[in-house]
Amino acid sequence: MNRIASVLLPMPLPEAFDYAEPEGMNLQLGDQVAAPLGPRLVRGVVVGLREAAGGNRPLKPLEAILDEPRLPPGTLEFVQWAARYSVDWPGQPLAIALRGARAPKPKPTRIVEATGVAPGRMTPARTKVLQAAAGQGFGPPDLARAAGVGAGVVKALIDEGVLAIRLVEAIATYESPDPARPGSQLNPSQEAAAEALKAMLAEGGFNVALLDGVTGSGKTEVYLEAAAAALAADPTAQVLILLPEIALTQAVIARVTERFGAEPGEWHSDVTPPARRRVWEGVANNRCRIVVGARSALFLPFPNLALIVVDEEHDASFKQEEGFIYHARDLAVARGKIEGAAVLLASATPSLESLRNAEQGRYRWLSLSARHGQARLPDIALIDLRQSPPDHGRWLSPQLVKAMGETFARGEQTLLFLNRRGYAPLVLCKACGERMTAPDTDSWLVEHRYTGRLVCHLTGFSMPKPKACPHCGAHDSLVSIGPGVERVEEEAKTLFPQARVAVFSSDTVFDAREARRLIEAMADGHIDILVATQAAAKGHNFPGLTLVGVVDADLGLRGGDLRAAERTYQLLAQATGRAGRKDRPGQALLQTWAPEHPVMQALAAQDRDAFVAAEMAERELAGLPPFGRLAAVIVSAIDPAQLESFVQIMAQAAPNSAGVEVYGPADAPLGLIRGRRRKRFLVRADRMVDLSAYMATWRARVKPPGAIRVAIDIDPYSFL
Numbered sequence: 047m048n049r050i051a052s053v054l055l056p057m058p059l060p061e062a063f064d065y066a067e068p069e070g071m072n073l074q075l076g077d078q079v080a081a082p083l084g085p086r087l088v089r090g091v092v093v094g095l096r097e098a099a100g101g102n103r104p105l106k107p108l109e110a111i112l113d114e115p116r117l118p119p120g121t122l123e124f125v126q127w128a129a130r131y132s133v134d135w136p137g138q139p140l141a142i143a144l145r146g147a148r149a150p151k152p153k154p155t156r157i158v159e160a161t162g163v164a165p166g167r168m169t170p171a172r173t174k175v176l177q178a179a180a181g182q183g184f185g186p187p188d189l190a191r192a193a194g195v196g197a198g199v200v201k202a203l204i205d206e207g208v209l210a211i212r213l214v215e216a217i218a219t220y221e222s223p224d225p226a227r228p229g230s231q232l233n234p235s236q237e238a239a240a241e242a243l244k245a246m247l248a249e250g251g252f253n254v255a256l257l258d259g260v261t262g263s264g265k266t267e268v269y270l271e272a273a274a275a276a277l278a279a280d281p282t283a284q285v286l287i288l289l290p291e292i293a294l295t296q297a298v299i300a301r302v303t304e305r306f307g308a309e310p311g312e313w314h315s316d317v318t319p320p321a322r323r324r325v326w327e328g329v330a331n332n333r334c335r336i337v338v339g340a341r342s343a344l345f346l347p348f349p350n351l352a353l354i355v356v357d358e359e360h361d362a363s364f365k366q367e368e369g370f371i372y373h374a375r376d377l378a379v380a381r382g383k384i385e386g387a388a389v390l391l392a393s394a395t396p397s398l399e400s401l402r403n404a405e406q407g408r409y410r411w412l413s414l415s416a417r418h419g420q421a422r423l424p425d426i427a428l429i430d431l432r433q434s435p436p437d438h439g440r441w442l443s444p445q446l447v448k449a450m451g452e453t454f455a456r457g458e459q460t461l462l463f464l465n466r467r468g469y470a471p472l473v474l475c476k477a478c479g480e481r482m483t484a485p486d487t488d489s490w491l492v493e494h495r496y497t498g499r500l501v502c503h504l505t506g507f508s509m510p511k512p513k514a515c516p517h518c519g520a521h522d523s524l525v526s527i528g529p530g531v532e533r534v535e536e537e538a539k540t541l542f543p544q545a546r547v548a549v550f551s552s553d554t555v556f557d558a559r560e561a562r563r564l565i566e567a568m569a570d571g572h573i574d575i576l577v578a579t580q581a582a583a584k585g586h587n588f589p590g591l592t593l594v595g596v597v598d599a600d601l602g603l604r605g606g607d608l609r610a611a612e613r614t615y616q617l618l619a620q621a622t623g624r625a626g627r628k629d630r631p632g633q634a635l636l637q638t639w640a641p642e643h644p645v646m647q648a649l650a651a652q653d654r655d656a657f658v659a660a661e662m663a664e665r666e667l668a669g670l671p672p673f674g675r676l677a678a679v680i681v682s683a684i685d686p687a688q689l690e691s692f693v694q695i696m697a698q699a700a701p702n703s704a705g706v707e708v709y710g711p712a713d714a715p716l717g718l719i720r721g722r723r724r725k726r727f728l729v730r731a732d733r734m735v736d737l738s739a740y741m742a743t744w745r746a747r748v749k750p751p752g753a754i755r756v757a758i759d760i761d762p763y764s765f766l
Contacts, residue, residue, distance in 0.1 A: 049073070051108060052094030053081050054125075056141035056148075058134075062093050066105040073108075076117035078147065080109040089148065091117055091140060093126070114147055115330035118349040120385045125345070127384065128370075128377055133677075133741045133758045138370035143345040146326020149319035154213040157183035158200065165208045171195045175203060186211070220334045223306035225278040230267045230305075239412040243272035243390065246410060247279065247353065252383045256359075256404045257392040259414030260423060261623025262587070265392045266298065268414070269355045270305045272390060276353040277306075277335060283352035284329070287338045288374055290361035292316055293555065293581050296562035298357070299338050306336065313339030313346065316557045341366060341374035344381060351385045354378045359391035359400060360616050365763040373761055375400075394623060395616040398665065401658060402672035424594065424625040424632035428641040428650050441529040442537055446595045446635050450538075453593040454545055454574055458630065461588070462534055462577045463621040464597040467551045468492040469533045470526030473500060473511070477520035486721035494553060495532050505720055534597055535577045542575065550578035583621035592632045594625045599636040599646065607765050608670055615645050615657055622649070669730060671761065675737045678762040679727040679744075680714065682755045686723045692754050693725045699747040703740055705732035716766045722755070726765075 051073050052062040065081055067073050073092050081090040087109055125143050129136035160179050165172055174193040178184065186204070190197045203209045232240060239257060246253045259265045273285045287302070289295055292314045302310045311325040311334040328334030330347040337343055341364050344354075356364070356378050364374040375391065382389035391400050391409070404411035416422075434443045442450075442462075450460050470493045473482040482491040484502035491500035493511060501508040514521045526533070535549045548554075548564065555561045561581070567573055568582075571590045576582060602614035618636065626632020638646050648657035666673045681696065683689035693711035700708045710727035717724055731737045741758050750756050 048098060050096050050098050050105060051079070051092050052096075053079060053090035053108070054093045054140055055081065055083065055088055055090045055137050056144050057088075057137045059137045060135055062136070063090075064105055066098070066107040067095070068107045071108065071111060073111065074116065075119065076122055078112040078114040078116070078144075080112060082106045082109060089144065091122070091144070093122055115327060115347065117143065117330075117347050120349075120351065120381075121345070121347045124377075124381045124384050127380060128372060130742075131377075131380065131738050132370065132372050132760055133738055133745060134370055139345060139372075142342050142370060143347065145342070146322045146329075146346070149323040149326070151215070151323055152320040154215050155183075156185045157212045157214050158186055158189050158204070158209050159183070159212055161207060161210045163207045165203060165206060171199045172203060172208075175199055176208070179209060183214070220311065220328050221308035223277055223308045223310075223336055225274040225306065227305065227307050229271055229274065230264075232267060232271070233264070233416075235414050235416060236264050236268050239268045239414060240271040242410065242412055243268070243388075244275040247272065247275050247388050251386050252388070253410065254379055254382065254389045254391065254403070254408070255410040255412055256396060256400050257390055257412050257414070258396050258401075258404070259392070259394060260416070261394045261620065262423075263394070263414035263416060265394075265414060266301060266357070269357070269390055269392055270302065272388075273302075273336065273353060273355070274305070276388070280350070280352060282332055282350045283335065284332065284348050284350050285336045285353045285355070286343060286346070286348065286351060287336070287355045287357060288341060288343060288364070288378060289338065290340075290358045290363035291581060292340060292558050293561035293565070294357075294586075295338055295340075296558050297565065297586065302336060302338060308336075310334075310336035310338045313337055313343040314558070315340065315342075341372075344374055344377055348385070351381070351387045353388050353390065354382050355390045355392065357392050358620075360393045360395050360397040362613065362763050367759075367764055371757065371759045373763070376761065395619045395654070397616075398612055398658065398662060399672040402662070422626065422631065423652065424592075424622055424634045426622055426634045426636065426650050426652060428599075428646055429635055429637045430641045431637055431639050440537055441534055441597055442541070442595070443637055446637060447541060449593055449633070449635055450542065450575070450595065454542055456592075457590075458592040459568070459571070459573065459588060459590045460575045460593040460595065461582065461591055461621070461624055462538065462575065462595045462597055463579075463583055464529065464531050464534055464577070465580050465583075465601060465617065466528075466530045466598070467494075467503065467553050467579060468501065468530035469495040469536075470528050470530055472527040473524050474527060475515035475518060475520060475523045476525050477515060477523040478518040480515055480517035482516075482524070486718065488716050488718045492530065493526050495536075496553070504716070529597065531577045531579060538575050538577060545574040546572065547575045547577065548573045550576055550582040552579070552581060555581065580617060580621075583617060583624065586624065588624060590630075591624055592626055592630050594622050594632070594634040596621060596634070596636040599638040600640055600643070603640070603643065603645065608665075608676075609763065611645050611657075612661060615648060615654075618645075618649055619654070669732065674733055675731040675735065675760075676762055677729040677731070677737055677741050678759040678765070679710075679729070679741075680724060680757045680759065681711070681726075681750075682719070682722040682724045682757075683753055684722055685753065688751070688753060689723050689725060692748075692750060693727075696744075696748050696756075697727070699744065700727075701740060701743050701747070703735070705735045706730070706737075706740055714766060728762075728765075 049067040051065050054062040077092045080087045125139045128139045178193040190200045403409045484507045489504040499508045538547050622634035707730045711725040714724040714726045
């Protein structure tokens with residue numbers, strides 16, 4: 047046993063474990079191995095090898111090298127870097143990187159082959175079967191169909207030993223993309239951006255570019271040309287396209303397939319485990335050269351990653367809030383640097399962080415200022431609900447209803463946007479005032495009329511809507527407060543009974559296939575009014591859509607989120623940008639109780655630069671991102687007294703450091719989730735402070751009891 051192997055396990059452990067390398071095993075970095083851990087064997091990855099120096103304790107030997115692809119060096123470095131940056135145990139990101147490797151393999155294919163044994167008797171049917179079996183490999187049913195005989199003929203030959211069944215392991219194969227295949231016709235603005243990206247790729251090495259283009263300007267066509275350049279330059283190069291929503295993947299996959307004549311790998315939570323295994327192996331073996339996926343695709347084992355595209359880079363969905371906490375946009379830039387790859391961030395409403403990096407020259411800034419073809423940006427108007435309120439019991443103002451009627455009469459489509467799922471966000475008792483909440487959670491229960499249930503969108507708890515108030519027992523006293531998309535759909539159907547109305551939300555669209563069906567129905571003109579959450583507000587192209595009505599434009603401005611104004615501007619700019627994307631002019635009407643708010647004024651004037659300048663000035667004054675750094679610490683426990691005692695100890699243990707301010711502990715806005723009480727700290731640091739190192743030092747100073755959970759969130763997006 048000559049060497050010691052450091053093996054990282056996909057578990058929440060602080061470091062890799064040392065094992066002895068058995069004689070003749072010949073380990074290499076990245077090998078997946080079976081490692082003994084207590085009484086069982088677990089999968090691990092070799093992250094270090096060193097010569098044994100005669101230590102004072104014997105090490106357990108590794109059991110075996112697994113028959114699995116080796117993790118490339120870049121993937122190993124990225125996993126460990128991501129853990130340090132996020133101040134988490136390295137086994138957490140490794141578990142994401144191995145998710146595909148641990149998925150079940152597709153079932154082997156059953157192939158019928160001739161054994162060379164002569165049949166006892168020959169018939170015309172048997173002759174046909176043997177002739178068909180001599181060609182390409184068929185399974186028993188397919189062989190019978192190819193020969194035009196019954197299944198019994200094939201079975202008899204198998205029983206007689208004339209034919210035999212062989213199991214063939216499925217191999218992850220993908221058609222090779224053709225970068226020379228003609229792409230879309232680009233306009234001069236697109237062509238200039240594409241040429242700039244090609245020049246950046248030709249330089250080689252790590253570079254980042256921000257593709258800043260208004261909605262409908264054709265950013266997808268531009269980044270597909272960049273992908274073509276990367277693939278053409280190196281026959282082994284790989285490209286990753288990250289998307290924020292599963293609903294977007296099918297449309298982008300179709301466009302990638304059309305551009306390159308080959309389907310890309312698809313990676314997100316709706317992909318079945320065997321298909322996930324196929325993509326993982328295809329990437330690791332470099333048979334899959336293009337991947338379109340959600341944020342976790344960033345951890346796939348690319349051996350030769352040349353280009354990472356982050357589409358809709360501003361989107362908050364790129365932030366992973368549970369388990370291993372990370373932001374895929376930031377980690378994409380880090381992985382690009384580790385791999386020596388180009389990174390392209392694309393958005394119509396870039397994040398302030400990306401805009402600041404572009405202004406400072408850290409990112410190349412490419413602009414697409416006009417829509418593609420004859421399309422132009424929609425006219426945007428504000429509806430002051432103080433002056434033009436909806437009728438009693440309604441949520442759509444007369445002005446919006448009138449515009450919907452005119453749009454329907456012209457045979458055009460309307461999108462009603464409300465970023466709130468379900469029928470009503472609050473159910474209360476009109477007898478005693480009780481608000482229905484989830485058990486052991488402060489979150490309100492949302493009424494869903496389709497299912498007749500009350501649902502907690504935070505924990506997933508659901509229950510049938512009771513006939514009597516659980517608090518006071520009054521019958522028929524529970525009333526629905528406020529609108530969700532189901533309630534707006536109900537109103538639209540009442541106002542326009544002849545219209546075809548549909549709802550697009552995660553409650554009505556359960557997977558990528560259903561999302562694609564609904565998107566195609568809308569694009570083909572089979573829907574007149576689409577009521578939708580943010581799932582339909584970005585990335586989709588609906589040629590017949592000319593009116594967007596935002597039901598509650600102020601919704602995102604409520605609460606204490608420092609990014610509330612930025613997020614609201616981004617979301618509403620994306621939603622209104624769905625209108626007028628072809629040859630017909632579009633308009634957007636925003637219902638608001640605060641038309642004087644700077645966000646509403648910027649949207650109405652379509653003056654992004656003024657909004658960004660004002661928001662940047664406020665952030666700079668407060669030292670907030672992108673001019674400073676933030677981290678959050680969320681501490682939770684079942685026992686409130688134990689929680690309070692521990693957070694006071696933790697507050698006293700916070701390191702003193704110039705340029706760092708610690709706020710808290712304070713009760714979290716959602717102070718109770720799944721029976722656990724929650725407290726929060728917020729840390730603000732100057733830009734030049736190594737915030738990850740500061741948080742790691744703080745964490746090392748305290749040892750929480752087993753009943754206490756501590757989560758660290760670098761650059762938090764949620765403040766609940």
